[in-house]
Amino acid sequence: MITHFQWKPLFKDKNLPGWRISFYFKQQSFQGIYHKNGEIEWTGAQPPSEDEASVKSMIHELMLFHVYE
Structure with missing residues (x-):
């Protein structure tokens, strides 16, 4: 389960796509774009590697909810 999920735009012009993300998974911090x-x-x-597919799936769902409402 992902906890403390945060996202923010990469650029000041919020119309440009791309977001910085950070979260915890299994008590370890992860960051990405x-x-x-x-x-x-x-x-x-x-x-x-055994968890990467499920982590990506959870991130996609969170981004759909938060960014692409």
């Missing part, structure tokens, strides 16, 4: 095409570019540690 969420691109407009749904690709996630990790800027630090990556989630374990």
Whole structure:
């Protein structure tokens, strides 16, 4: 489960797509860039490979809820 999920635009012009994301998963902090095409570019540690698909799915759902309401 993802906790403490945060996002903010990459650019001051909020019309440009791209968001900085951060969250905790299994008590470890993760950060990345969420691109407009749904690709996630990790800027630090990556989630374990066995959990990465489910983490990406949870992030997509959160971004749909928060950004693309």
